Amino acid sequence: MECERTAGSRPRADAAGDAAFDVFARACPSRATLEHVTGKWGSLTLTALHESGCRFNELRRRVDGVSEKMLSQTLHALERDGLVHREAQLVNPPRVDYRLTPLGHAVAERLLSLIGLVEERMPEVLSAREAYDGRRA
Amino acid sequence: MECERTAGSRPRADAAGDAAFDVFARACPSRATLEHVTGKWGSLTLTALHESGCRFNELRRRVDGVSEKMLSQTLHALERDGLVHREAQLVNPPRVDYRLTPLGHAVAERLLSLIGLVEERMPEVLSAREAYDGRRA
DNA sequence: CAGTATCCTGCAGGATACTG
DNA sequence: CAGTATCCTGCAGGATACTG
DSSP states (O other), rough: OOOOOOSSSSOOOSSSSSSOOGGGGGGGGHHHHHHHHHHHHHHHHHHHHHHHHHHHHHHHHHHHOOHHHHHHHHHHHHHHHEEEEEEEEEEEEEEEEEEOOOOHHHHHHHHHHHHHHHTTTTTHHHHHHHHHHHHHH | OOOOOSSOOOOOOSSSSOOTTTTTGGSSSSHHHHHHHHSSSHHHHHHHHHHHOHHHHHHHHSSSSSSHHHHHHHHHHHHTTTSEEEEOOOSSSSEEEEEEHHHHHHHHHHHHHHHHHHHHHHHHHHHHHHHHHHOOO
C-alpha cells in the first residue's frame, strides 16, 4: 500500500477533457486516514477509547471541549476507516457503545508512542523555544 | 511532562480579574508541538528531512505541493521546537541548509512507524469503508 | 440518550508581488 | 537563492435549535 504521501501531488489528468473530475480524489488514500488519526479530535477520541470503550455522552466528557457535531463527525470517520466499532442497542432511551477495533488499538498504540515521546522530551522543546525566541529578540 | 492533552481544557482562570489573560496559552504545550509534527506540511517536511538534510528549494521540490509561505512557516515552527536545525551560509547567492536534530530524527521515527502501520493496513481500511458505505446505500 | 440540521465566522493557507 | 509581505477566500468547526 505504498504510494506518494505528498499532499498536493496531483496526478496529471492524463485522460483529457475531464475538467470536472476531482484529481484530488486520486491522491493517496492513506493520507485521509492519517489525518483522521492525527487530527485534533481524532487523536483525542482514539486515545480516550484506547483506555476503554464507552457511550457517546461519556466520550463527550472524556474528550473535553469537543462539540456534539465534531464528536459525531469524528466517530463516523473513524468507524468508516475501520478503527472504531459502533454498537447500538435498540432500547429507549437509546444506548450506543463505541470501542476500538483491533486495528484501532494498533493505531492508537503507535500514536501514543509518538505522543509519549514528545511529552517526555518537552523540556528540550521548551528550551529550544527559548533559545529561538532569544535569537530574535 | 505529563498533562491533560484534552484540547479545549481551559484551566479555570482562578486568579480573578484577568479577563484579558489568554487561558489557552496555559493549555498543554505538547499539543502545539504535536500539531506541528502531525500536521499536513509538518509531517511531510519531517519525513522528507529524515532521509537527508537539504536546502530550501530542494525541500520545496520534495514536499510536493507546498507553497513558499507554508514551507517557510512550517520550518520556523519545527526549528523553534528544536526538531529542525537551520544553517545559513553568508554567501551570495544565499545558501541555507536544513536538517533534523537528534530529537527531530527520534520524532520522525515514531511518526514513520505510525504512517507505516496505516499504510500496511490500508487494505483493511478500504474494505471497512466499502462495508460502511454499503450499509448506508 | 444520541444524535442531525442550519447558520455563521475566523482564520489556515493559496495566489501574487516584492526583496536582500 | 531564500525568503517576506499582502490580499483574499473556502471551509473547518462553533453556536444554536430541533428530533427519533
